[in-house]
Amino acid sequence: MPIKPRxxxxxxxxxxxxxxxxxxxxxxxxxxxxxxxxxxxxxxVFMAWITGAVVLVFTLGIxxxxxxxxxxxxxxxxxxxxxxxxxxxxxxxxxxxRLFGIPKDDIRRSxxxxxxxxxxxxxxxxxxxxxxxxxxxxxxxxxxxxxxTVDVKNCRQCGKCDFSELTAIADRLGVEITxxxxxxxxxxxxxxxxPEIIVGVACERDLSAGIVDTYxxxxxxxxxxxxxxxxxxxxxxxxxxxxxxxxxxPEGFFDGEQKTDTAPAP
Ligand code: SF4
Numbered sequence: 001m002p003i004k005p006r007x008x009x010x011x012x013x014x015x016x017x018x019x020x021x022x023x024x025x026x027x028x029x030x031x032x033x034x035x036x037x038x039x040x041x042x043x044x045v046f047m048a049w050i051t052g053a054v055v056l057v058f059t060l061g062i063x064x065x066x067x068x069x070x071x072x073x074x075x076x077x078x079x080x081x082x083x084x085x086x087x088x089x090x091x092x093x094x095x096x097x098r099l100f101g102i103p104k105d106d107i108r109r110s111x112x113x114x115x116x117x118x119x120x121x122x123x124x125x126x127x128x129x130x131x132x133x134x135x136x137x138x139x140x141x142x143x144x145x146x147x148x149t150v151d152v153k154n155c156r157q158c159g160k161c162d163f164s165e166l167t168a169i170a171d172r173l174g175v176e177i178t179x180x181x182x183x184x185x186x187x188x189x190x191x192x193x194x195p196e197i198i199v200g201v202a203c204e205r206d207l208s209a210g211i212v213d214t215y216x217x218x219x220x221x222x223x224x225x226x227x228x229x230x231x232x233x234x235x236x237x238x239x240x241x242x243x244x245x246x247x248x249x250p251e252g253f254f255d256g257e258q259k260t261d262t263a264p265a266p
Contacts, residue, residue: 006106007110007113007117009107010093010111010113011066013097014061014093015062018059021058022051022058028051029050029051065081065114068081073121074121082115082118082218085118086115086212090111090212093107093111094108105205108204108205109204111211112211115219116220116221116244124218125248125250126249128174128175131196131197131245132175133166133176133198134180134198134199134200134201134210135179136201136224137181138230138234139162139163139236140155140161141160148179149181152177162235166241169238175249197217198214198218199220200221200222201221201222201241202224207221208221222237222240
């Protein structure tokens with residue numbers, strides 16, 4: 001399976017970060033090497049080993065990431081790699097991308113796709129009740145009089161916006177679906193629901209921030225379409241949400257499309 005350009009962008013930025021770190025460590029070793037010599041040859045050799053070890057670990061990490069994407073199925077260690085990516089690398093990847101003139105949203109989109117691959121490769125399967133589908137308010141038709149922020153069940157499923165199908169799917173499968181009007185509220189909803197898995201729908205900025213904020217909870221991100229511009233009457237691919245749920249719910253669950261709190265008997 002070839003690696004899509006969107007994912008290649010993130011991997012390229014990781015390589016750029018590795019080169020920058022390696023160059024920095026090399027300079028740290030090379031420039032004061034005369035000074036190290038005054039303290040003894042051992043210190044100079046030690047610094048050379050540190051530089052080599054960091055470059056090796058980084059390279060193996062990138063190769064492992066590429067293997068996960070190419071395999072497209074469960075790989076041991078994917079969870080750990082996702083943790084390293086979110087905790088240590090994301091904060092520096094965006095500034096590095098900006099140095100190359102890459103728009104922030106392109107980098108965020110690439111990160112979201114890589115994150116999704118890592119979550120899918122981690123093989124999480126949980127009962128539907130432990131899955132939270134988190135949606136932004138802007139998916140609701142702007143003139144709809146029903147207040148979904150109070151309770152998503154207020155949707156009459158009239159078919160005029162994507163909530164119609166999304167609430168129907170959530171109801172059929174028994175997963176929790178919630179509307180949040182911003183990052184702070186979304187975080188509160190997550191704390192209260194305490195889900196094991198999240199399917200998050202949002203724009204590039206909110207989704208990438210949400211993935212980082214809710215770590216270590218696994219999140220599959222689905223990006224919004226904005227046919228009328230940002231934050232109004234946005235659209236979401238119901239197929240992509242279903243596909244994301246399929247990754248998390250027990251095997252065979254979708255075939256029966258049953259509403260239950262527990263996994264079906266094998
Ligand atoms: S589908 Fe639901 S949220 Fe959308 S317009 Fe109809 S009632 Fe309102």
